[in-house]
Amino acid sequence: MTSTTHAGHPTESSPLVLLAEDDDDVRETTELLLLRRGWRVTATVDGIAALESVDTEVPDVAVLDVAMPRLNGLDLTARLTALGIPVVLLTARSLPLDEVTGLAAGADDYVTKPFDADVLSARLHAVLRRRLGPPQELVTIGDVRVDVRARRVERRGAQVPLTSVEFRVLEALLRNRGAVLSREQVIAMVWDSTWQDPRIVDTNVQRLRRKLGPTVIETVRGFGYRVDRAPA
Template sequence: MTGPTHGSVRVTGPAHASEPAPLVLLAEDDDDVRETTELLLLRRGWRVTATVDGVAALEAVDVEVPDVAVLDVAMPRLNGLDLTARLTALGIPVVLLTARSLPLDEVTGLAAGADDYVTKPFDADVLSARLRAVLRRRLGPPQEVLAIGDVRVDVRARRVERRGVPVPLTSVEFRVLEALLRNRGAVLSREQVIAMAWDSTWQDPRIVDTNVQRLRRKLGPGVVETVRGFGYRVDRDPS
């Protein structure tokens, strides 16, 4: 899970990824917060470049350009607001993560170019869902047809087929399958699936298990994979 360390920069990735997951640039000078945030993001299927301040973050960008950045505001050498301006100029979306919770602080952060603003203490699933929402906005309209192996999902028509035969799904089953397909290769926790499929964290996590079991009965084995201790993913084409 742990990648190479270069001075004040460490790159890590999920242990079960077979394809490159989205890369998060994390800049946080508090050791405990940085390490905890890094671990929480890894568990939700992200790769992470962890840096101790804004200058180290810019150095990390020269090595590998991230898909999205999570920045603390109050950092030495180069603060989060100034770093936001530099990263957004490079086309890198930014989510600010800070203990400052006054409306003026949020307005200031967004005015600096940040795409979103999350206050500490934060919920890890909410942070991960917001990161994915930022990426979806940057990437433009979602794909209308998703596929893995002989399973084809027409998002606009809300239609699922396997081997050309329609597979009737409930609206909830469809949203769970769509969330997994849109994040193909990433391991999603039950809480993360809830945040994407229900747009709410106020659900019993066991509801994800129930819907995955129903999807397996309807689609057959090999489509949705269980990664023990982490969650679910759609990865390899079912045989």
């Protein structure tokens, strides 16, 4: 696998990856590269250990080697997707039939070894975005009204101009209304990477507060940001 090193800072609220890989070198390298990109990682040596780890903490997404002892990646995929956990499969093979078999087993995506670590991270973010689904098309928060489809924001009946980045930050929070998003999670959704300085999120939230009012986006100290818990 190849890599461009980027500093990452996983926090308690960063997305958790369950990594199941029986090759020690591949497992340890992949774990390190994901940590550098801001992911939390639970690394396991085979399918049984991976399944047992879910009892301790449910991951946001799983990365599974196809060829593992005791419980292979395809069988484990069926078990995890039944629990609602999205799966990205790793394999040393690149035959179309292998990809079809993996996707038929319920995998959300498929990466062939040797893989680029940046590509794997981007695929994981894409899987999480797809799982989030679309937000409400019309959202009201106090005196602010957001038309997501039209990308139009109004406050007290007057249109509020937002930059494309400001709108995407707001949309990321709306997609997860009531949940606290870390800066790293917002970066992953808006910029499709974890390489940005986390302060870029703070800057855009401050701009949104100036335009929409100070109470639309709540700061949860030590964790991140949230749009109000209860729908208006």
